[in-house]
Amino acid sequence: MIELVSILVLLIGFGSVFADAEESIQITLSGTMNKIIFDGKWTFEQEWKQSSLNTYWYENQNKNIILRSAHQENYVYFFIDVVTDESLDKNLDYATICFDSKNDKNTIPDSDDRCFTAILGSSTAVTLQGDQKEEFKQVENHPDLIAIGGTSDQNDRYSGVPHASYEFRIPTDLIGRNNIYGFYFLVYDAHTQKYYSYPIQLSSDGEISTPDTWGEIYSPDKSLPEFYVPFLIIVLGFALVISMNRSKLFRQYA
Template identity: 55%
Template sequence: MLELGLYACVFVLIFSAFLGANAFESIPITVSGTANKIIFDGKWTHEFEWKQSSLNTYSYANNTSIVLRSSHQGDFIYIFLDPITDYYLDTMNDYAVVCFDAANNKSPMSNIGDYCFKTSLQGETSTYQGGYSNGTNHFNKIPNPDGFIGVSAVSDINDRYTAVPHPSYEFRVPTNLIGRESVYGFYFLVYDGHSKNTYTYPQNLEFDSDIGISSPDQWGEIYSPDKSLPEFGFPTISLVLTMVLTLLFTVIVRKNPLTRIRNDKIRF
């Protein structure tokens, strides 16, 4: 029994470590057949515009909610951020940032494979690349790449979640820049210029950057199940469970008197 208890303790420790390392919920991103028809005006333009995309909703303090829609088609990833409870319209001050890391190496310092994209309400759009020793949080502003779109506007009655006007943000990110992968390190931030609060995925992150970028080791993940990628996390869990169950079964068989008798008869 002591041996069995030791194996159980090992399992609990391994499983706890796994959960601790993946405290965020990974985001599935779906393939779309209609994303190339999106009208990039910074809002949900018509009933079906972002319908063929993954849906994730995040809740924060003060009854704040942010909707994320994501999809990919061809050479682009499409992101729609909808802070549906921000009823104060702060032109140029409200903004959103999305970041991708194709290597998903969770490094504490950014590298040249880390890219972030920022757009402000009815304002300008910027692209940032990691790996710069003199940049803000090691990110430096670079020219916007070909094919990239980032735009923000005030929502209208076509918004799927509320008819109350609020900022919303649309992005089209070229995969020839960030790399074509089944799983990316992923991060977003939405800044409310009225309350001066920031809302992030993963939630409640801190950052030193004035552009709102946390270090890549704090980013979550976005993955594509339709690219033959198993749903994130389960392969690792299955491997751990298989190992532990095999060990437990071996211990039980060895300690079972009937098994020992059968083995003795076979040897006889």
């Protein structure tokens, strides 16, 4: 069954994108995300291979951030690889991913806007939710949420030099099953005391920008509200039984 999903993924294909400030991000279906080891790094050579790839350059190409993204069943998955951050300031460096579930691009964050933060050297996630009175406020983590920061090294396909990286597994229960979302990420490098984000901009204060300034992430084949393979097999089997019974009836009364 996993093999079937993997074949579908290969047929869809994965693109490498040197993204500009306004370019939307594709998130694709994968059959291997359930094999990821969540330790905040690219652990083995094939770990994040079956995922979409977006590459971002900042400050005249001196800062390089890789975003890998995919979805499988009840989760969306992200790997933020801060390839050029080799200073490794644990408990200070972090990455935040935000979703505007309705993509309504409000100027003030509301309840369908959620952000998830992974901190370098920590496996404790932070969840923020929009509140029109307090902008973003911290809320309780979902029990299945994973957001962890680590040090990627020898198995990382972009750099074998130890550098900061972050892994996320976000339940679709938190963001809804949509084909398109407002999307934003923010990375902080404590060594340079600078913030890097998508859409591309440099922030001096680390404030999460309002949803009306966010970019978008979308499912190109509209598969994000996944029609699960097991359920599909059941439906096809049921349809086959009905078809066979109708054929028998047709032959009986022909």
